[in-house]
Amino acid sequence: MTAPDYPALESELIALLGARGATSDMRQREKASVDGARMSPIIAEQLPLGIADLVAFPTTAEQIAQVVGLAAKHGVAITPRGKGTGNYGQAIPMPGGLVLDMSRARTVYEVTEDTITADAGAPMTVLEQAAKAAGKQLWMYPSTVHSSLGGFLGGGSGGTGSIAHGSNDNGFVVALDVVTPESGGQLVHVEGDEVLGYVHNYGTAGIIARATVRVEPAQDWRALYASFDDFYGSLSVLRELGKLTPAPRLVSADTPHISAQLPPDDAIPADRSSLRMIADPAIVTEASAIIEAAGGRIEEVHEGAGVSAALSVLSYNHPIEWLQKSEPGVYFHVEVSGDALIDRIDEVHAVYPGGLLHAEAAYTTPIGMLAGIYESPEAVYAGMDKLRALGVGVHNPHQWNVDFRLAQTLELAAQTDPRGLLNPGKLNPDYAGSTKGAIG
The missing domain is CATH 3.30.43.10 (Uridine Diphospho-n-acetylenolpyruvylglucosamine Reductase, domain 2)
Structure with missing residues (x-):
């Protein structure tokens, strides 16, 4: 060649x-x-x-x-x-x-009653602002709020808003304009179930150039900060808070050790387990009562245009990033899910030395990021098997292969990219989601 x-x-x-x-x-x-x-x-x-x-x-x-x-x-x-x-x-x-x-391709084209359309490089914060100007809000956006639309769809999953709407392959994407090596430099428009062929697969079957995603009527959110003496208290209310109606946009909880590594804030006491919630005003009183009945205390309730973003950046991966920054070279993490995160938390923490869970209420079952002291790849993978034995769902972040709809992506890429030019190295057909793989 x-x-x-x-x-x-x-x-x-x-x-x-x-x-x-x-x-x-x-x-x-x-x-x-x-x-x-x-x-x-x-x-x-x-x-x-x-x-x-x-x-x-x-x-x-x-x-x-x-x-x-x-x-x-x-x-x-x-x-x-x-x-x-x-x-x-x-x-x-x-x-x-x-x-x-694609970070310079940032145009937002239109906000309708149910959707917003933008180029792939448009930051999610820009989309949220455009939606708000039209009295709407995004169904969801990632914890890295400045992520691009294309990046969130091609490589992300969920985030703020996922308690109500699940992950971004759950009806969030209405239509895509994609390009492939076989499309001759032209955009290809796909809608409906066809969009799933280009979500979560890092551009290996086609590159997202423009997207239309769901919006809904805007809500006047509150940022509720609470704390407990220990992590058990925060976990004891996580599921109940996540089931309130209207659904919270986010409910996050951290151990006292992780809480102490977050950016200094009087609403996040360093010696207590922090619980944070993006809540509709209609449920603030009920949520506060649940927290206080479980032995927690309300630290602060904030309102205003920026409250949703302020708590979003303290969710999902971000508390673990702060932990890693505070103690460089010490911690790794795995992505976990399931009721065992609450019901068997001591066993979950014990899987890895120094185990620390960041927890989130989610669409169906709690999810989280489990940090541990890094020893070796073999110890990380062995721990994943132990977690699965406890009934914990595990996603392995320590690899780069497509692990969502792999068979379907391979089939589509054979048509759209027969020469293998799109993001090579990320679409290994022998990847089987084993111990070193993805969903457990």
């Missing part, structure tokens, strides 16, 4: 995008070739996993499609990138090639 002619591709990209729209500058290539992989000590030990030969910065969905068409013409691998906040290596260009940085 003829080696790609990168200088020729760069010239064509500059002609399309302008002088600042494509680069082979080493600093830019290095910057575009990393993501949040260092959150995983297992993956961090393997870095660097790859570096781009070129980086392109399209500003519209149509330009995204044209860039993919040019790269495909030259047989160049294409790794899509939003804000680079993917945690586990999914945005690293393992074979080199072109990094397609």
Whole structure:
């Protein structure tokens, strides 16, 4: 096979995008070739996993499609990138090639009664603001609130709003405009069940260039901060709070040790278990009564435009990130789910040395991030088996292979990307979701 002619591709990209729209500058290539992989000590030990030969910065969905068409013409691998906040290596260009940085494609097109449409690079915060201006709110957005729309759909799952709506493959996505190496530099519009072929698979079957997702009537949220003497108290009310109506947008709980690592805040006492809730005003009184009846105390209740985002950034992965920052090189985490997180918390904590759970109320069953003191990959994987034996669902974040609808993605990619140009290294057909795999 003829080696790609990168200088020729760069010239064509500059002609399309302008002088600042494509680069082979080493600093830019290095910057575009990393993501949040260092959150995983297992993956961090393997870095660097790859570096781009070129980086392109399209500003519209149509330009995204044209860039993919040019790269495909030259047989160049294409790794899509939003804000680079993917945690586990999914945005690293393992074979080199072109990094397609979509962060400049930020246009929000329309807010309707039920939907909002935007280019893939639009930050979720921008979409939420546009929705609010029309009296609406997003069904959900990730804890990394500045993530791009395309990144959240291609590599994310759920977040703020997931108590009511589940993950982002549960009706959130209405339509997509995607591009593939076989589409000749043109956008392909998909709707309905077809959108699932491009969600959660890191752009390996097609790159999301524009998306239409669900909105609903805006609510005037409150940020409720509470605390308990210990983690048992917070866990004792987590499920009940998550079942209140109207559904909370978020309910998060941390052990006292994790709480002490969060950004300083009088509403998060460092020596107590913090419980935080994004609640509709209609349930604040009921939620407060539940908390106080269980021995907790209400620290503060905030209102205003920014309360939802303020608590969102203290949810899901983020408390574990603060823990890792406070004690560098000590902790790893795995993603966990199930009622055993509450009913068997002592056994769950005991699986890993120094075990610490960050917990979230969720759509059907509690979920969380279980941190432990890192010893070796083998110890991490052995712990996953122990967790499964306790009835805990486990997702392994310490790998980068597609682990959602793998068989269907392989089948689709065989049609849309027969040369394997889209995000190579992330679609291993032999991956079977074993101990080193995904959903347990």
